[in-house]
Amino acid sequence: MNQRLLGLIPMTGRDPFQEHRQASFLELLYDLTLVISFGVAGAQFAHALADGHFAVAVPVYLWVVAMITWSWVNYSWFASAYDTDDWFVRICVMVQMVGVTVFGVGLAEGFHTFMEYHGHLDVRVMVLGYVIMRMAMLALWGRAWLEDPQRRASTGTYFVTLFLAQIAWVILAAAKPSFTVFAIFFVLLFALELYGPYRAEKQGGRHPLACPPHCGTLRSASNYHPR
Template sequence: MSHEPSPHLPHHRAILMRGRDPHEAHRVATPLELLFDLTFVIAFSAAASPFAHLMAEGHFAVGLGSFAFAMFAICLAWINFSWFASAFDTDDWIYRVTTMIQMIGVLILAVGLPRMFTSLDHGGYIDNAVMVMGYVIMRVAMIFQWLRAARQYPGGRAACLFYAGWIFTAQIGWTILIFVDLPLLPTAACILALGIFELAGPIVAERLGNGTPWHAHHIAERYGLLAIIALGEGVIGTVASISAIVESQGWSMDTVLMCVAGTGLTFGMWWLYFMLPSAKVLHIRRDRAFVWGYGHMLIFAAIAATGAGLHVAAYYIEHEAHIGAVATLLTVALPVGLYILTIFALHTYLLGERDRFHVWLLAGTALFIVLPVVCAGFGVSMTVCLTLLMLAPAVAVIGYEVVGHRHGDEAFERMLSGMRAGGNEPSH
């Protein structure tokens, strides 16, 4: 059967925000969502660059604390928008303009990140006014979106109103932080409390009424796209390291090794991520969305930190780092280890059972995380150590492609059988 093209040109008049069909076929990310994600390229870079500098200076506690705060703000802002868009994207002019305002908020947040890092490093206080202002701009725009959905989507009115009220309450707290000058520890405590408050909102809201009609395959694709954007930091870090080698040594075998190591590590992390059975499981087990969704904060942070670690390696090669070879390698190895561990943890959580084969894969992965660090301690060149580290995700990838995928299929079938036995026939 031939399909005639629509005779109408696209237009974006205001329409009712009725909620999308969670079983809609061929639901994919929209051009507007891709444009929105471009602002997070800037945000990830704004967090990774000062983090790499602090690591290279040996200011580990300040660097880790600042980076954790920055990544939490970035990820939380993205997460709430993306789940809303999965449920209520109308793509009319109102929705588009509101999304543009949110993009402005992301950019302001990114502009404020270096000031926050610098304030913690030099003054022992948190200069978070600009980044919090950007975050609040984003969240106020989200309040408008939720109120619009509450008015026009009766089936989700309770959940939408709760989201709007919860976000509004949180923004009062964040705004107070801009104007109240508190010492470091009380400020950090307030940030932690507000962060937990923000995270709890969706858990409560989605249990009210019918929740929101988010689309499992769409949201899984959205998370995958942001993971790819975060992996861009690995590419940038690789280029920085290659440039450092060329500047100090010219073109050499180290240049080739660094290119292979950085690209191979980024590629292996990408391959490993898309072994998660996210869309398949979330489509039939929507109750597993919260742990999966929030667990990705660790994944995104670990990816960005790996890229920052490759920047630190560039500083080390240029003799601009104030830390040794082992510490430098750890700035890459530790986030890679956290990333792989989180991927395995989410895989286990999604399928609802442990796989003994994963223990062997994790053991092999650990070997290629520890071995490069030991080699760095014995004076092996940084490029060789990074090349060895590149094999850490490769172990898991090869294990999955050879054996693990069959285990995953069997676990998924057992999940389906258990649901049928319990009278919960999965929808298609």
Template structure:
């Protein structure tokens, strides 16, 4: 008899059926397979953020935003469903691994179709999405066979997911006027399946494992912010060389990434979910706003990078017209300078709005999950208001690098308040 290398559950490799993981299992962490699975989603997230960036620069912000939300929702939803299933039923069998591989293939096909989602062509995206979902259906059927106590729950998952996939395929042949109403309906049905299935009995997911898995996806999503920050710094260096503004862009963008990371890990997700499993749906579903906003910040920083590059063109035009060097403010992204018609004010506002969404969403999840009495609501409003300082400074005439640096002020206040509060008033920050 072989056993699971992590938990000791009987493996499918010997013909025995795993009956679900132990929700109190000690030292449960993400497996190497889960980490590999996450890597396949990097491409889809990066393509969605990149398409949003290009859409904004081409003055198609509304359409690009819709495409971005669709692409990110589908990516997140497929990842989330697999993650919760694996937390409950990962037995490390060959069958489980191969079905995970099939879902990874589906992710790559879906990623190939992401650009089409922004132009209204859903064919490739739907193909990849359905491949991911049908592989999960098979996993739920295997879980139903191996876990008689939760057979009804597993069959509800399998049946519900399968039926909705028929809807996604059928939607491809609908008249255009029915496309969006049916899309919203199918999205709602997808998100209703777990709510309906879990009414028949909860699955044995592991609280700390789930918390770790979500934190890993956040780090992957913050990778888009790091990429945007890197491109912004590169734009300044390649255009103007070593300057004070280069230091401000580097400090501001890096501090913003670091502050968002620090803020997220103030949330005691593992302990809260372990003590209150009934709060898992709000916590799990609510994270989509955090992930979306983090990816949007990355796209916004890419727009900032393009605006900074435009400073070189403005400087060269000024030299050609007057024979004199352009002012430093113009070179660094002054409010009157624009890249492809996108002004520095527009760029910094895009980042600020996404950051405010991140902070408010994080507070909402923190409040609902912990029920702590630490005055986080007023703090969040104050910190979100501080986010407006960046766009305000640029609007008043400050160079874009200064506005970028000011965006870190709000998160810094939240971090200091929480870190000091936890040391001096532990009870007020405790999970209730």
């Protein structure tokens, strides 16, 4: 690949001990889309509680928050490891914002299918939004695998576990599972997505991808200093 011809910046990774890393305006915008999804989830949770669905509303809300937070954490982790700012990365971030929007659109339907449970769950729109977010991350980890041979073992682990999890999410949503089946597979798939970073960082060697201690992963917009 001729990176200069394509207008790409080599993705070689940041110094994990670099201080005062500043956020881009695009990252701030991405954060705002996530904040909106948190707000929509909170509103749906409040409506469910008002209707007396406490026993169902709490686990559903926790599931939704976990999905949003994990996509946020994983992107922040990647951005802390690779500070590449070219058109490819920007498009991937914008695709993630589209995914967040789709996820937010599906929240009302998602909460409703749990509240009015009739033997199967229809969470296809929410899962579609989540998979869009994660597929954009898949493209970023795949590019890192191609361009950063020093960290290829780690980035490959991120890519494979993320890819397998998204296939399983799509199959699960398309099957319209029962509540029990959904709960079991949610735990398994989330464990797989958590295992990916754990395993990848074990393979990091002298050039770990982990965010250093001074670098907060979930940083509020008020703590950002746009570059």
